[in-house]
Amino acid sequence: xxxxxxxxxxxxxxxxxRTALTGVAVxxxxxxxxxxxxxxRGVVNAFDANMGKRGSNAINIYPGVTxxxxxxxxxxxxxxxxxxxxxxxxxxxxxxxxxVTAKVYGQSMTLSTDRDYAMTYYEGVFPSxxxxxxxxxxAGRFIxxxxxxxxxxxxxxxxxxxxxxxxxxxxxxxxxxxxxxxxFLVVGxxxxxxxxxVYIPYSTARMLAGNTDNVNQLVVELDNVRTLEDGIAAERTxxxxxxxxHDYNPxxxxxxxxxxxxxxxxQMNTGMSILNITVWVIGIFTxxxxxxxxxxxxxxxxxxxxxxxxxxxxxGAKPHSIxxxxxxxxxxxxxxxxxxxxxxxxxLTAVIGHFIGEQDGFLNPGVDLSIAFEVTVVLIxxxxxxxxxxxxxxxxxxxxxxxxxx
Amino acid sequence: MITLKDINKTxxxxxxxxxxxxxxxxxxxxxxxxxxxxxxSGKSTLLNILGILDNxxxxxxxxxxxxIRNLSENRAAxxxxxxxxxxxxxxxxxxxxxxxxxxxxxxxxxxxxxxKRRMLAMEQLERVGLAERAHHLPGELSxxxxxxxxxxxxxxxxxxxxxxxEPTGALDSKTSKEVMQLFRDLNTDRNxxxxxxxxxxxxxxxTSRIIRISDGQITV
Numbered sequence: 001x002x003x004x005x006x007x008x009x010x011x012x013x014x015x016x017x018r019t020a021l022t023g024v025a026v027x028x029x030x031x032x033x034x035x036x037x038x039x040x041r042g043v044v045n046a047f048d049a050n051m052g053k054r055g056s057n058a059i060n061i062y063p064g065v066t067x068x069x070x071x072x073x074x075x076x077x078x079x080x081x082x083x084x085x086x087x088x089x090x091x092x093x094x095x096x097x098x099x100v101t102a103k104v105y106g107q108s109m110t111l112s113t114d115r116d117y118a119m120t121y122y123e124g125v126f127p128s129x130x131x132x133x134x135x136x137x138x139a140g141r142f143i144x145x146x147x148x149x150x151x152x153x154x155x156x157x158x159x160x161x162x163x164x165x166x167x168x169x170x171x172x173x174x175x176x177x178x179x180x181x182x183x184f185l186v187v188g189x190x191x192x193x194x195x196x197x198v199y200i201p202y203s204t205a206r207m208l209a210g211n212t213d214n215v216n217q218l219v220v221e222l223d224n225v226r227t228l229e230d231g232i233a234a235e236r237t238x239x240x241x242x243x244x245x246h247d248y249n250p251x252x253x254x255x256x257x258x259x260x261x262x263x264x265x266x267q268m269n270t271g272m273s274i275l276n277i278t279v280w281v282i283g284i285f286t287x288x289x290x291x292x293x294x295x296x297x298x299x300x301x302x303x304x305x306x307x308x309x310x311x312x313x314x315x316g317a318k319p320h321s322i323x324x325x326x327x328x329x330x331x332x333x334x335x336x337x338x339x340x341x342x343x344x345x346x347x348l349t350a351v352i353g354h355f356i357g358e359q360d361g362f363l364n365p366g367v368d369l370s371i372a373f374e375v376t377v378v379l380i381x382x383x384x385x386x387x388x389x390x391x392x393x394x395x396x397x398x399x400x401x402x403x404x405x406x
Numbered sequence: 407m408i409t410l411k412d413i414n415k416t417x418x419x420x421x422x423x424x425x426x427x428x429x430x431x432x433x434x435x436x437x438x439x440x441x442x443x444x445x446x447s448g449k450s451t452l453l454n455i456l457g458i459l460d461n462x463x464x465x466x467x468x469x470x471x472x473x474i475r476n477l478s479e480n481r482a483a484x485x486x487x488x489x490x491x492x493x494x495x496x497x498x499x500x501x502x503x504x505x506x507x508x509x510x511x512x513x514x515x516x517x518x519x520x521x522k523r524r525m526l527a528m529e530q531l532e533r534v535g536l537a538e539r540a541h542h543l544p545g546e547l548s549x550x551x552x553x554x555x556x557x558x559x560x561x562x563x564x565x566x567x568x569x570x571x572e573p574t575g576a577l578d579s580k581t582s583k584e585v586m587q588l589f590r591d592l593n594t595d596r597n598x599x600x601x602x603x604x605x606x607x608x609x610x611x612x613t614s615r616i617i618r619i620s621d622g623q624i625t626v
Contacts (some may be wrong), residue, residue, distance in 0.1 A: 138599070311500065314459060314492055314511050315511060316516070317515050318482075318515065400454055402459075403453075403494065
């Protein structure tokens with residue numbers, strides 16, 4: 001093994017300039033691949049951070065306005081979703097429709113403590129809202145079933161809100177905030193990157209709204225769905241059911257609005273895979289030009305060394321040792337310079353990450369160990385491919401070549 | 407040591423070229439023979455067959471008790487490596503390897519370890535009187551020195567025969583004599599079987615037997 005390495009080192013050293021020029025092409029290809037992968041990783045990371053944690057099995061339904069006349073009703077009728085809708089949906093007995101919950105939005109509200117006051121608005125929610133929205137708690141707990149049953153006056157604050165009302169979010173748990181002439185017990189604080197609202201129990205929110213049946217949003221949790229078609233079928237069932245309750249044309253797409261988180265999640269995942277594949281394809285093709293360069297150089301090298309290969313064959317080199325030597329030479333050039341490219345590419349993505357690492361749609365670009373490993377495999381395969389054809393050509397050199405005068 | 411029985415060789419083509427016709431030849435162990443002939447006489451083809459560098463069409467070639475016929479590339483390489491020491495007209499040293507590395511190269515293909523290889527190569531270089539030149543590249547050696555390095559390389563595997571193709575063709579008369587002296591010493595001191603292919607009558611005279619070849623047939 002050392003001998004083989006030594007042989008390769010000698011031939012590479014023998015053609016310094018040629019080796020270096022070829023190597024630069026490979027290093028450039030790998031450099032591009034790494035930078036592209038690092039950047040796309042940044043986009044994927046941002047996606048994961050923004051939306052990846054959000055529940056992926058829910059369909060949200062919002063009230064809309066009809067655009068068609070139906071059963072004697074004029075068009076332009078507002079469809080008000082009702083609390084009873086969720087029970088009707090659940091009792092449909094469709095195996096794709098799991099639990100159905102609802103949300104009530106409050107008007108803007110002013111919360112105050114002894115320290116400060118703040119404007120916000122509330123959402124009356126079920127416990128499942130936490131996972132559906134992908135929110136994480138930083139202190140305390142979220143709304144629970146007992147809160148709903150007992151219509152407790154408890155509240156979950158956003159981090160910003162807790163900071164301004166209590167200075168220390170941790171200390172806000174167990175304290176009360178005033179809302180008009182009511183006081184709410186703070187039970188939890190959630191991490192708010194984007195949301196500004198506060199959460200209270202669904203039942204409490206309905207009470208605040210004057211015990212109407214009106215709700216602002218229905219949330220259907222899906223079961224047994226795997227494909228986009230499943231998601232669309234579930235949507236269809238819900239649309240038809242609601243159409244029969246509220247008496248509108250089931251084909252009227254704007255009577256109620258749908259946000260299908262399940263299908264969106266599938267599409268986003270597909271999008272991310274396509275992004276990843278695209279980046280690999282672009283990177284590999286960039287690398288390919290470098291690899292073809294290596295292959296070319298190896299051809300020249302084999303041509304130049306025909307006589308030498310003949311001598312080696314005459315004094316007893318077996319075909320496979322010639323083959324191994326040429327291929328390993330090619331693999332050495334590719335991996336050696338490939339690693340220069342990896343190092344430079346990693347350095348550049350690190351620099352980019354340092355300067356613009358925390359922007360919207362872009363988070364922590366960079367390459368991890370698995371990418372480095374994949375790229376190493378690519379390099380070795382590419383080097384072997386590049387060396388393969390020149391090596392096969394070298395195999396055709398007959399030992400008689402040794403007797404031919406140069 | 408070498409027995410050729412009715413060896414025939416034809417190069418195919420539009421007009422097939424029958425280069426060797428019924429060659430019968432016997433060379434004993436310890437002989438120093440020369441093969442002489444004009445260019446085109448078939449002497450190079452005979453050399454290629456003797457060196458297991460080329461195949462023949464019919465007949466039998468026995469080398470040191472081994473029948474050399476229809477060998478695979480691997481087996482041929484192995485036999486060349488172990489049984490034949492080549493000395494070429496243009497030395498055929500590898501230009502970017504120093505003398506000792508060149509001499510050790512056949513052992514590399516035998517899988518001999520690095521240290522042992524170097525040691526044996528140094529021994530051979532000493533034998534040809536070039537120990538102090540061990541770390542010079544071929545480009546830094548004179549023609550005579552290069553040929554002695556090549557001879558050391560040929561000897562390192564302790565082969566059955568030494569096959570020399572115009573070994574003095576690229577040398578001046580003085581170094582030619584020195585190299586020929588080396589061959590003769592090898593022959594007398596170590597009882598080495600040596601076959602020299604040449605067209606130089608002066609070289610032929612220094613061997614114990616001259617085999618003349620003409621039009622693909624042995625004449626004497």
